[in-house]
Amino acid sequence: ESGSGVRVPRVWRAEVERVLIPADGLARRVRALARQIQRDYEGRDLVMVALLNGTLVFLADLIRNLTLPLRLDFIGVSSYGGGTRPGRLTFTKELGLDVRGRDVLVVDDILDTGRTLRRVLERLERLGPRSLRVCVLLEKKARRQEPVRADYVGFEIPDVFVVGYGLDYAERYRHLPFVGVLRSDRPAGPEGTGATS
Numbered sequence: 607e608s609g610s611g612v613r614v615p616r617v618w619r620a621e622v623e624r625v626l627i628p629a630d631g632l633a634r635r636v637r638a639l640a641r642q643i644q645r646d647y648e649g650r651d652l653v654m655v656a657l658l659n660g661t662l663v664f665l666a667d668l669i670r671n672l673t674l675p676l677r678l679d680f681i682g683v684s685s686y687g688g689g690t691r692p693g694r695l696t697f698t699k700e701l702g703l704d705v706r707g708r709d710v711l712v713v714d715d716i717l718d719t720g721r722t723l724r725r726v727l728e729r730l731e732r733l734g735p736r737s738l739r740v741c742v743l744l745e746k747k748a749r750r751q752e753p754v755r756a757d758y759v760g761f762e763i764p765d766v767f768v769v770g771y772g773l774d775y776a777e778r779y780r781h782l783p784f785v786g787v788l789r790s791d792r793p794a795g796p797e798g799t800g801a802t803s
């Protein structure tokens with residue numbers, strides 16, 4: 607299966623099977639995405655709307671590579687069910703800024719089936735933005751169920767469950783500096799949540 611060829615850091619070796627995208631690859635690609643966004647939104651009134659919580663690290667790196675004026679807001683979405691299986695979508699935080707007539711760029715961690723972004727885009731569309739585009743760090747093309755496309759995509763990845771760089775498994779692993787694939791035989795965590803999937 608695909609991997610980056612980069613070894614999993616020793617501290618994560620018991621839990622992470624392989625590094626899919628190493629930290630330096632993420633940094634390079636995020637800078638390139640920022641350059642593209644910078645060009646496209648120069649002179650516009652950009653409002654970035656990031657989805658919580660998975661965009662945390664990606665967003666922090668992305669915005670620090672942008673020098674155009676922008677405003678930032680968040681929408682909270684949670685697909686209950688936990689773990690790797692998607693469940694019902696609930697909005698946990700609504701948009702605060704008025705985006706009517708603004709150029710809105712939605713930022714998400716991963717475009718998978720497309721259900722999350724479809725719901726979010728429908729909501730935002732009703733608020734009357736001047737333009738509405740999507741930026742995702744990762745995309746799994748194989749699993750698309752909804753007609754959603756992203757205008758800016760960091761990496762297309764195979765249909766594997768990934769963690770790190772903001773992405774979690776049961777709220778763990780968000781702080782890994784790389785994107786990796788968990789081991790199916792990893793030991794249980796302190797609360798015993800790490801062993802199954």
Ligand code: XMP
Binds near residue numbers: 660714715718775
């Ligand atoms: P949909 O299917 O709605 O999925 O496009 C988007 C949301 O599902 C989560 N997701 C993942 N989270 N590793 C994760 O940590 C993955 O491989 C993965 N695939 C989907 C994620 O929250 C995303 O916003």
